[in-house]
Amino acid sequence: MYRSHNCGELRASHIDNEVTLSGWVQKVRDKGFMLWVDLRDRYGITQLVFDDERSSKALMEQAQSLGREYVIQVKGTVIERASKNANIPTGDIEILVSELTILNSAILPPFTIEDNTDGGEELRMKYRYLDIRRNPVKNSLIFRAKVAQEVRNYLSNEGFIEVETPYLIKSTPEGARDFVVPSRMNEGQFYALPQSPQTFKQLLMVGGMDKYFQIVKCFRDEDLRADRQPEFTQIDCEMAFVEQEDILNAFEGLTRHLLKEINGIDIEKFPRMTYDDAMRTYGNDKPDIRFGMEFGELNDVSQHKDFGVFNSAELVIGIAVPGGNTYTRKEIDQLIDWVKRPQIGALGMIYARYNEDGTFKSSVDKFYDQEDLAKWAELTGAKPGDLICVLSGDAHKVRPQLSALRMELATRLGLRNPKEFAPLWVVDFPLLEWDEDTERYHAMHHPFTAPKPGQLELLKTDPGAVKANAYDLVMNGNEIGGGSIRIHDKKTQALMFDYLGFTPEEANAQFGFLMDAFQYGAPPHGGLAFGLDRLVAILGGQETIRDFIAFPKNNSGRDVMIDAPAPIDEKQLEELSLKLNLKSK
Amino acid sequence: MYRSHNCGELRASHIDNEVTLSGWVQKVRDKGFMLWVDLRDRYGITQLVFDDERSSKALMEQAQSLGREYVIQVKGTVIERASKNANIPTGDIEILVSELTILNSAILPPFTIEDNTDGGEELRMKYRYLDIRRNPVKNSLIFRAKVAQEVRNYLSNEGFIEVETPYLIKSTPEGARDFVVPSRMNEGQFYALPQSPQTFKQLLMVGGMDKYFQIVKCFRDEDLRADRQPEFTQIDCEMAFVEQEDILNAFEGLTRHLLKEINGIDIEKFPRMTYDDAMRTYGNDKPDIRFGMEFGELNDVSQHKDFGVFNSAELVIGIAVPGGNTYTRKEIDQLIDWVKRPQIGALGMIYARYNEDGTFKSSVDKFYDQEDLAKWAELTGAKPGDLICVLSGDAHKVRPQLSALRMELATRLGLRNPKEFAPLWVVDFPLLEWDEDTERYHAMHHPFTAPKPGQLELLKTDPGAVKANAYDLVMNGNEIGGGSIRIHDKKTQALMFDYLGFTPEEANAQFGFLMDAFQYGAPPHGGLAFGLDRLVAILGGQETIRDFIAFPKNNSGRDVMIDAPAPIDEKQLEELSLKLNLKSK
Structure with a gap:
């Protein structure tokens, strides 16, 4: 012993x-x-x-x-x-x-096993087993396990059944992001690793499972943005005989339970906001509502003067920065440089100081008088002592730009307290979104999302205007979950694939099994998936998800500890190549 | 609503x-x-x-x-x-x-949605979403979820932390059974899907996690025997600062909990049996002990006569079939044919009837008198009215043959009641086993299993005699779990790889990260993994695991419902081929 x-x-x-x-x-x-x-x-x-x-x-x-x-x-x-x-x-x-x-015995560790270690991130990843000995990482992993267990207990008590869906599935048309897995037993054929169990959970609804959930790994083979992993974990849920309201209530319940059990916080009712309102008010479909700084639309009060920049803009919007009038000219210039960085892409920024004495001083005093600026203040909610920042341009560009500025300023102002939680539902997402690259509409969530009742016909005349019963659960500026009411009849699903540019043959080859299933008595259904990695990080009050993953990969998708992926040996490669029936040019 | x-x-x-x-x-x-x-x-x-x-x-x-x-x-x-x-x-x-x-609406289903359906297995797999509507399948999936949840609750209460380990790992030397996953981001390189999280759970022990578990999918790309899946689910567990006794107690506790909560059955203490005893008594390292029919070794009482078959045999063993004397001559001949089938491979079978009047009648009366046969009866535990069946040959062949006969007869006699549960631990497994094909010793569990203390030296002189603190949890003739105490120092691990025929370079390329980890203060540790699919089927009183899997694959590893694996399109294949750097001959 x-x-x-x-x-x-x-x-x-x-x-x-x-x-x-x-x-x-x-x-x-x-x-x-x-x-x-x-x-x-x-x-x-x-x-x-x-x-x-x-x-x-x-x-x-x-x-x-x-x-x-x-x-x-x-x-x-x-x-x-x-x-x-x-x-x-x-x-x-x-x-x-x-x-x-x-x-x-032990040789000298490459970094100190202390809460504040001297090891850099790559080194700590290489010796992750030592990093895990450190309290912050160890506690994060224990925290993650507790969140997952609370999720399971809550959903099980609510009558949800955890069902395991397969990991070796079939490649989808968005195949570019699928990891494929050659099958040795079936020459020349490939499995794919699931990007989500979407179709399987829908089949479970067709199968009468009624309430399904699963905490499940999903996979995406794509260039990784910072803090994204090629394998990630979802809390995947689906319900039959439900409308959007039922789903929102069910998973608001789960989220409230987690906030209560994990963070000791009671939140009564989550606010709801339409996608259009979120874009209008925050320039963002996952607004951080822990703080205000809502957008003011200034077209009406700025386009009547000779300022060409504004006059030619589709949208002129501004925010009030609380206490921002204390910024020096240099600080404001730095802010202007910040919004002009390529990542943000604004062409410039107009500002107006709201002095404590009630007067204004703006960078466009030549065009706007005190009365004009007072209207800017009114529309942005600015108070004496604030700074009004204004961007202009095409709506779909300027909104994200001002949103980025809003978030940056809030961070600098300490308005994004990680111990404070502000969940909300964003609802009524558009069914489709325009893709500049392919010049086509794409499904905003996925091709299984149902258009709102009665809007099917609108698809032909004004596809971009069609809304869906699709919703995101947003917390502190992050999307932590998203879902929709699904199509549950073959005809609508076939029509949807048609609108998305699939030939009937393509649609049938890829999703014939699902459309077939819909013929045998599919119930109305819908669901939601939470990103567990992000949810855990937010509940844990952290920005980064990596500490909550036992063995994470770096931004190149590599596990530096085990040195994977790796070449396989010549013989294995040749055998594989033959079995795969791959031909090189 | x-x-x-x-x-x-x-x-x-x-x-x-x-x-x-x-x-x-x-x-x-x-x-x-x-x-x-x-x-x-x-x-x-x-x-x-x-x-x-x-x-x-x-x-x-x-x-x-x-x-x-x-x-x-x-x-x-x-x-x-x-x-x-x-x-x-x-x-x-x-x-x-x-x-x-x-x-x-619904079109006519291809089979009836009734408890006793008219659909064959392949058809029900193709329309699995309809099969799931049937009570037996639906209830099996709900049952599985309940077992998994009980496992999680029990282990969490016992202080185990569920940690997710990666699915995209590195190919191992037993690579022939790995599914490999080409990485587009890392040209010419491959991940592998884990056959088990073995090395990661050991790293978690090095990382001080102390008590780990995970319910996790594992993968094996190999020809499927009946009722085996290319993806399967394990309850994977590991503990630090433990001896074998601690592990057996911990997981006997879990199993007892499941039998109690799921089946309402109290089992006080699981018997333990050494591997050698199990092989001697049942010819099988996973004996079904719901019934007797233990082997009698008859060499001493059969090799003194002129019966050449027995005299030349390494081992003569028999079992008593309860009430078997009622078998007709024809039935016995069929039994002899049964053991001679290629799957069993016996050359023949000798039998002796134990008449109710105390006399014997055997197929070898020419060589053995009543007194000899009485000794057979004594050693096999036969009673009047029984039939004694005797096989002979090389020990390593004849034991499995008689074991197969024992199981077959018990099934025919109705001695294998699926509502009865007889768990036991089989302990003291050999560290290595001889492989006829490669003419080499292989690790019986895996190369991380520690030899029993003091037996390291024996590896050089008599490798086959080395025992390990390795153990299997057996229930009703099935291995439901297995594990071992692991090696936790670099020197022993390197030695072990050496004995298994790895060059130091190979060992280092594959498992360098683990041996490195052992240098930084690895605790003594060990663990166990349950096969959840099998465990669930046994607790559910079923022979087949497929009903307990929502979307199973068939014996060719195909999901006939989604028709996977499948070819990928030419463009995708070419892109992949280039990225993989695969050259065809």
Whole structure:
């Protein structure tokens, strides 16, 4: 038996007990005649003590030989500590060691195993097993497990059944993002790894499962943006015989439960906002509503003067920056440079200072008088002492630009407190979105989303205007979940594929099984999927998801620890090549 | 709102309530003036009633238009049923329908949606979404979810943390069974799908996670034996600072919990048996101990006579078949043919009838007298009325042969009751096993299993004799879990790879990250993995695992419903081929 107790559980009530502990040497303090060891395991730290008086010479020498991260086992007596440490739960006691066994030695770790380590990210990824010993990472993984377990308990209690769907499926038309998996048993043929279990969960609804969920890995083979992983985890859910209202209520319930159980926060009712309103008010379909700074539309009060930039713009919008009038000219110039960076892409920024005395001073005083500027203030909600920032241009460009500025300023102003949670539903998403590159409409969520009742005909005349019962759950400026009411009849689904540019043959080859299924009595259904990685990070009050993933990949999709992906050996490659029936040019 | 209640919850107490139900038409009974519909959903069946007197003509006609598996919504009043049906929970009531909406029609299903369907397996797989509507499959999936949830609750309560390990990993030397996944972002390089999270869970132990579990999909690209899937689910567990005893206790606890919660059965303490004893007594390392028929070793009492077959055999073993003396000569001949089938491979079978009067009649009376045969009876535990069956040959062949016969006879005798559960631990597995094909020793569990303390040296002189702290959890003749104490120091691990025929370079290329990890203070650790598919099937009292998998693949590894794997299109294939850097000859 390696231990009678763990390193986090001994208290004053255990004094005089004989105990056995095992763990890692966190620290050795050697004063010559006396020596202390901080012994660490997952559960905590317990102080071990050795001294000239009470410990044998051999034992003292053995203790002196210990290095950081050695794995040891000790037997000893729990004694009261002379100088108690109120910072740790075991701080009242220490162990007077009678027997020490070195279970494993350790070479010097490449970074310190401390809460604030000296290791950079790539190094910590390479030695992830050491990084996991650090409290912040260890606690993040435990936190993630707790969130997942709460999700499962809640949904199971609500009558949802967790069903495992297959990982080896069939490649889809958005195949460019599929990982494909050659099958040795079926020459020349490939599985694909699922980007989501979408079609399977719909088939479960056709199969009468009624309420399904699954915490499941999904895969996407694409260039990774920062903080995205080629494999990611979804809480995938679907319900039959539901309208949008039922789904929103069900998963608002889950989210409220998590906020309560995990964060101790009660949120009564989540606000709802249409997609159009979100775009108009925040320039963003996942607005952070922990703070205001709502957009003011200034066309009416800015396009009547001779300022050509505004006059030629489709949209003139502004925000009020609380207390922003304290910004120096230099700071404002830096802000202008910031919005002009290629990532943001604004052509410039007009500003107006709202002085404490009620007067205005703007960068366009030549064109606008005090009365004009007062209207800007009114429409942006600016108060004396604020700064009004105004961008102009094409609506679909200028809104995201001002949204980026709004978020940046809020961050600088400390308005984005990670311990504060502001969930909301964004609803009534457009069914389709225009893609500049392919010059075609694409399904905004996916091709299984149903248009709003009665809007099917509109697809022919004004596709961009068609709305769907599609919704996102947004928290603190992040989309944490999204879903829709689905099409559940073959005719509509076929029509939808047609509008999206599939030939009937293509649609049938890819999704024939689903459209067939709809013929055999498909119930109305809909669902939602949460991104677990992001949800966990937000509930955990962190911006980055990587700490909540045990073995993450870097931005090139590599696991630097195991050095994967990797070439496979010549023989294996050749065998595979033959089996795959691949021909090189 | 599609429903106020589901189809399984209305009772006499709801009489006179106005309700809304939705579901599938299970059955229509039309008597002209009166018409009943069985409305089905996941939760049950509720009877709907329409009649000339109380229903409008239009409503009657609408009801008469309904076909099987139509999806409908009805509003109506709960009324007392004239002829109650005690077989279903809703049998006291029916719904007098006032309003009927057809939500979706249905074409005729390819097989009946009944508990006993007329559909063959392949057909039911192709239309799996219809198969899932059937109670046996639906209930199996719900059962599986319940088992998984119980596992999670139990292990979480015991302090285990569920950690997700990666699916996109690195190919291993047993690469022939890995599915490989080409990475588009990393040209010419491949991920592999994990056959198990073995190395990652060991790294979590090095990382101080202490108690880990995960319910996780694993993958194996190999010819499928019956009832095996290319993707399968494991309950994967690992613990640090443990000896074998700790692990057996922990997972005996889990298994006991499941038997109690799922099956309502208390099993006090699981027996333990060494691998050698299991092979000697049952010819099998996963013995079914729900019944006896233990092997008797007959060398001493059979090799002193002139029967050359036995004299030249390494091993002569027999079993007593309870009541087997009633078998006719013809039946015994059929039994002899059965053991001679190529799948079993015995050269013949000797038998002895133990008559009720205490005398014996054997197929080798020429060589053995009554006194000899009495010794056979004693050693096989035969009683008057039994039949003694004896096989002989090389030990490693004849044991599995007699084991197969034992299992077959027990099945015929009805001794393998699926509602009875007989778990046991098989311990002290050999570290290595001889492989006839490659003429080399292979790791019996895997190369991370530690030899028993003090047996490392024996590896050089008598590798086959080295035992490991490796153990299997066996239930009803199936291995439901297996594991071992692992190597946790670099030197031993390197030595182990050396014995298994890896060059240091190969070992390092493949498992360098693990051996490196061991240098930084690896704790003693060990673990176990359950096969969830099999565990669920056994607890569910079924032989086949397929019913417990929502979307299983057939014996060729194909999902016939979605028709996967499938060829990918030319362009995709070419792009892939270029990216993979594959050269055809």
